Amino acid sequence: MKRLVIFSVFMVALAWAQKANYKGYKLLRVTPRTTEQLAYLVNLSLSPDTKGWPSDVKTIDFWRDPTTLAESVDIFTDNGALLEQELLSKGMQPSTLMDDVQSFIDQRQAENANSIAAGSRFTETYHTYEEDRLWRKNRKINPSSICIGVDTNRNFDANFGGVGSSDSPCSDTYGGPSAFSEAESRAMRDILLSLQGRVKASVSIHNNAQVWISPYGYTTERPVDYPEMERIMTAGAAAIEATYGTTYPFGPGSEVLYFTSGTTKDYVYGTLGIVHGYTLELRNTPDGFVTPTTLIAPVATEAWNGIKAMANAIV
Numbered sequence: 001m002k003r004l005v006i007f008s009v010f011m012v013a014l015a016w017a018q019k020a021n022y023k024g025y026k027l028l029r030v031t032p033r034t035t036e037q038l039a040y041l042v043n044l045s046l047s048p049d050t051k052g053w054p055s056d057v058k059t060i061d062f063w064r065d066p067t068t069l070a071e072s073v074d075i076f077t078d079n080g081a082l083l084e085q086e087l088l089s090k091g092m093q094p095s096t097l098m099d100d101v102q103s104f105i106d107q108r109q110a111e112n113a114n115s116i117a118a119g120s121r122f123t124e125t126y127h128t129y130e131e132d133r134l135w136r137k138n139r140k141i142n143p144s145s146i147c148i149g150v151d152t153n154r155n156f157d158a159n160f161g162g163v164g165s166s167d168s169p170c171s172d173t174y175g176g177p178s179a180f181s182e183a184e185s186r187a188m189r190d191i192l193l194s195l196q197g198r199v200k201a202s203v204s205i206h207n208n209a210q211v212w213i214s215p216y217g218y219t220t221e222r223p224v225d226y227p228e229m230e231r232i233m234t235a236g237a238a239a240i241e242a243t244y245g246t247t248y249p250f251g252p253g254s255e256v257l258y259f260t261s262g263t264t265k266d267y268v269y270g271t272l273g274i275v276h277g278y279t280l281e282l283r284n285t286p287d288g289f290v291t292p293t294t295l296i297a298p299v300a301t302e303a304w305n306g307i308k309a310m311a312n313a314i315v
């Protein structure tokens with residue numbers, strides 16, 4: 001959840017601007033070099049309150065959580081000077097990313113106002129999806145074609161370009177010029193690589209085939225770990241059904257949905273060795289992809305129950 005904060009830092013900053021003033025708050029970056037330093041940062045990030053914090057520090061919020069050695073973390077705090085001292089005393093060398101978070105917020109707000117005033121420049125820069133709310137692909141310009149976008153869930157290095165993906169840029173399942181040609185799939189890959197050994201499951205959430213699928217998408221040959229996957233999916237589907245009675249078929253994607261190549265679930269299982277790589281296709285509703293507003297909460301609730309059951313069955 002913290003990670004979401006990093007990606008949406010701009011929106012968060014705007015929301016803050018109306019609520020509070022963060023004058024003097026700092027954003028520090030520090031890189032743990034020893035297991036003791038890493039353990040200290042992990043403890044700090046897990047403390048639910050000021051317990052265990054240096055005294056006179058009221059706010060510590062990790063904008064980038066500690067993960068592994070040599071991977072930097074970002075810490076937002078009201079008392080940068082004191083926290084800096086604390087980190088130095090543990091042998092770490094913190095640097096200051098933002099000296100005054102409030103002036104960053106003010107600056108971003110001014111920039112935003114300018115770009116809205118510029119009108120056409122704003123709409124050229126940001127695609128609003130007003131023409132096609134069900135747009136599937138990313139917004140990459142394909143050099144050889146007038147058609148836009150790559151299906152990032154065909155862009156992973158797992159039987160790339162094979163059955164169930166298209167090499168035509170105009171197709172909704174166009175996999176791109178090469179595996180990991182897209183920034184989005186590379187970002188996913190890099191996060192997963194940085195957490196290697198710690199990730200137990202990866203669930204890609206989609207609308208709306210109402211099915212829980214496991215590897216493989218590109219062959220009907222079953223993974224050696226399929227019995228374990230089946231145990232987990234059985235628990236997940238049962239928890240979903242117990243919520244509102246929605247039945248979720250499950251099984252390998254190639255058997256219960258259709259053939260796909262270059263997908264996240266096959267990459268995390270086949271290449272990263274994460275046993276539990278799934279795609280959860282949310283409930284099919286009468287309007288197809290456009291889930292009625294009244295069903296959004298029930299669909300999310302049952303899916304979340306399924307994911308919790310999955311997690312409990314794994315650990």
Ligand SMILES: [Zn+2]
Pocket residue numbers: 206207208281
């Ligand atoms: Zn899907």
